[in-house]
Amino acid sequence: MTGELQGKVAVVTGGASGLGEGLARRFVAEGAKVLIGDIDREAGAALAADLGADAHFVEADVADIEQVSALVSTAIDRFGGLHVMVNNAGVSGTMHRRFLDDDLADFDHVMRINVRAVMAGTRDAARHMSQHGGGSIINLTSIGGIQAGGGVMTYRASKAAVIQFTKSAAIELAHYEIRVNAIAPGNIRTAIVRKSATGEDLQKLEQFEAAIREQMRNDRPLKREGxxxxxxxxxxxxxxxxxxxxxxTVLPIDGGTVAGKAIVRKPKSEKPN
Incomplete structure (x- = not known):
C-alpha cells in the first residue's frame, strides 16, 4: 500500500459488508480514518474492531436522512474533518418474475435508500467540504442504471437517478472544488441479490443467481470475474x-459489459494435410 489517503477522513455508508467493507478496508490500508455506517451492528462493530483505531462504526439506517447527517457530523467530530464521502448503502428491492406482477410496494423504501440517502449524504458532506477546501464524493450506482433490461425495475430506476444526480451535483459543487463521481459495478458477487429475493427458497435463488451470472459472463467481453x-x-x-x-463521471467496473456484448470467435479449423 502507498499511503495515498494519509491524513484523510472518509465516511462509507453501508460499510459493514460487501462493497462497503472492501472500500473501508482499502481506505484504512491507505492511511485514512474511516467512519463506517451500517444497520448491521454486529458486522459493523466487528469490522471496526478488526481495522483498529483508524476506523469507527456508527449504527445508522440511511433511510432516515437525519441519521445520514449524523454520520457526517460524527466523522467530523471524531476525526477532525471530512475529505471523502462514499454513498454506498443500497438495496435491490423485491424480485418478481414479471413487471406485470410488481405491486410497487417497495418503491418508497428503495428510493429512500438508493436515491434520497445519496442526495442527503452528498449535501451534508458538501456543506462541510465547501468551507474546508473541497473534497471527493463517490456515489455507488450500477450498470443497471446505465443499461436497460428486465427485472427489478425500481432498482434500475433508482440507480439511473443516482447517475443523473451525480452529474448535476458535480456541476454545482465544482465551484467549491468538490468532485462528485459515480462508480457503476456490474456482476460483482455480493449479497445484495440474495437479500432481495423475498419469498424464494434458497435452492431456487441459487439457481436463479447461477443462470443470471452465466448469462452476464457470456455477454461480458472480459472473461475474468470482477x-x-x-x-x-x-x-x-x-x-x-x-x-x-x-x-x-460514471465509471463502470463491469468487464466491458455496458460497452457491448462479447464477440464470439469460432476456433480456426485445422488445415488439411
Whole structure:
C-alpha cells in the first residue's frame, strides 16, 4: 500500500459488508480514518474492531436522512474533518418474475435508500467540504442504471437517478472544488441479490443467481470475474488527488459489459494435410 489517503477522513455508508467493507478496508490500508455506517451492528462493530483505531462504526439506517447527517457530523467530530464521502448503502428491492406482477410496494423504501440517502449524504458532506477546501464524493450506482433490461425495475430506476444526480451535483459543487463521481459495478458477487429475493427458497435463488451470472459472463467481453477489490481500486482513484481534474463521471467496473456484448470467435479449423 502507498499511503495515498494519509491524513484523510472518509465516511462509507453501508460499510459493514460487501462493497462497503472492501472500500473501508482499502481506505484504512491507505492511511485514512474511516467512519463506517451500517444497520448491521454486529458486522459493523466487528469490522471496526478488526481495522483498529483508524476506523469507527456508527449504527445508522440511511433511510432516515437525519441519521445520514449524523454520520457526517460524527466523522467530523471524531476525526477532525471530512475529505471523502462514499454513498454506498443500497438495496435491490423485491424480485418478481414479471413487471406485470410488481405491486410497487417497495418503491418508497428503495428510493429512500438508493436515491434520497445519496442526495442527503452528498449535501451534508458538501456543506462541510465547501468551507474546508473541497473534497471527493463517490456515489455507488450500477450498470443497471446505465443499461436497460428486465427485472427489478425500481432498482434500475433508482440507480439511473443516482447517475443523473451525480452529474448535476458535480456541476454545482465544482465551484467549491468538490468532485462528485459515480462508480457503476456490474456482476460483482455480493449479497445484495440474495437479500432481495423475498419469498424464494434458497435452492431456487441459487439457481436463479447461477443462470443470471452465466448469462452476464457470456455477454461480458472480459472473461475474468470482477471482485470487490476492483471496485475499491476505482474508489481509491476517485478519493485521491490522482483524480483532481475528474468530476461528473460514471465509471463502470463491469468487464466491458455496458460497452457491448462479447464477440464470439469460432476456433480456426485445422488445415488439411
Amino acid at each position: 471482485t470487490i477489490e476492483d471496485v475499491a481500486e476505482a474508489a481509491l482513484y476517485f478519493a485521491t488527488d490522482r483524480s483532481r481534474y475528474v468530476t461528473g
